[in-house]
Structures are given as C-alpha cells and as structure tokens.
Amino acid sequence: GAGVSQSPSNKVTEKGKDVELRCDPISGHTALYWYRQSLGQGLEFLIYFQGNSAPDKSGLPSDRFSAERTGGSVSTLTIQRTQQEDSAVYLCASSLYRGGTDTQYFGPGTRLTVL
Amino acid sequence: EDQVTQSPEALRLQEGESSSLNCSYTVSGLRGLFWYRQDPGKGPEFLFTLYSAGEEKEKERLKATLTKKESFLHITAPKPEDSATYLCAVHPSNYQLIWGAGTKLIIKP
Numbered sequence: 001g002a003g004v005s006q007s008p009s010n011k012v013t014e015k016g017k018d019v020e021l022r023c024d025p026i027s028g029h030t031a032l033y034w035y036r037q038s039l040g041q042g043l044e045f046l047i048y049f050q051g052n053s054a055p056d057k058s059g060l061p062s063d064r065f066s067a068e069r070t071g072g073s074v075s076t077l078t079i080q081r082t083q084q085e086d087s088a089v090y091l092c093a094s095s096l097y098r099g100g101t102d103t104q105y106f107g108p109g110t111r112l113t114v115l
Numbered sequence: 116e117d118q119v120t121q122s123p124e125a126l127r128l129q130e131g132e133s134s135s136l137n138c139s140y141t142v143s144g145l146r147g148l149f150w151y152r153q154d155p156g157k158g159p160e161f162l163f164t165l166y167s168a169g170e171e172k173e174k175e176r177l178k179a180t181l182t183k184k185e186s187f188l189h190i191t192a193p194k195p196e197d198s199a200t201y202l203c204a205v206h207p208s209n210y211q212l213i214w215g216a217g218t219k220l221i222i223k224p
Binding site for chain 2: 004040041042043044045048056058059091093101103104105106107108109
C-alpha cells in the first residue's frame, strides 16, 4: 500500500516568508508525528497528533511553528516568518496506534532552505 | 536526563568486512529500542524493535542486540548497498522517542 507522502520535496524561501509543509499519513494510522532533522543531528520531535486528542506541541521550538491535522488524516506544518535557522529537513511519520513502541513509518521529508 | 549516543559517527569498511555499530542510552524505564536505516534524501526506514535485555533480531546481514545500557547493530559481510546512515531511537517511559545522531556507514567495493 501507499506509504507516508510529503510535499513539497524541496522548498526554498526567503527569510521572513511563511511556508506550509504537507503530510499524508498511511491510511488508517491514527498517530502522526512531525520531526526536524538538521545536518549531523538526531531527529528533533516537534509535534504529535493522536486521533481526536489535543496534540502534543511540546517540541515546537517557537510560536512561529504550528501544525494542524484535518479529519484525522492530512497534516500541515506551518512556519511563519521563517529564519535561516529553520533550514532543515522536516520529516513526518505515522503509526497505527498511540505512539511509543508502535513502529513509526516515515515519509521522504521536505528539505527547507531559508535564504 | 534521557540520552542516546551512537558511535562511531562514521565507519568505512571494505566489502565483506564485518563490524558493529553502537547505541548507548540512559533513559528511565526503557519500553523499546528502535533501529532505522536512512539513505540520502530519504526518510528513515524501520529495521528492528528490541524490548528487553538479551533480545536479538536478525534481518539479512544485520543483527541487533540489546543490553541494559546499549544496543549493537552487527553487520556481517557487508555489501556496498548496506551503505547508509543507521539511526537508533529509544522509547522511555513517556511516549516520545529519543533519537541518536546516527552512524554513517560506507562500504567500499
């Protein structure tokens, strides 16, 4: 079946502009995660959605970052007033049940470059 | 503080030269440890989950083992297509995974 998909695959933007990154999880997966991966660094947790529960936003680095998940499926990560330090690969993952020991399946990521 | 450290940062091997990658961790109440493989420009690909000390899992040329303080990913007679970055992640008592920085493995033909 189809895996996790993300769009766009690459995004180049100017400092101060807003960007939206999209994630389509595997059909039927109730948990959805956003991570940020910088060069040479481990994955940094950003936000977690589980079903209809309130999302865990504890990893969002600033109030410029926000995310929503519509209809328990597609998710959008929005970064407002982008800064150069926001440049990274943004990865989305989904899992069948509540997170943790459930296997997370990742999309290919969106490479964001802020000039 | 929960922490995951992977070593070495990079490893270059000749084809057929076996070796091991290390993932050491300090977490409260380990509920699971994951190994993923990541190719350039792609998202991580799931390899294994280990739940308790003494557990071992194998897949082709890879074998993952777990102790109370660390996990090893053993690679036997590697091939160039095994070249990738290998990521380790642990699941502590809460539900967010903690990720290591990865080991970049290069297998030369």
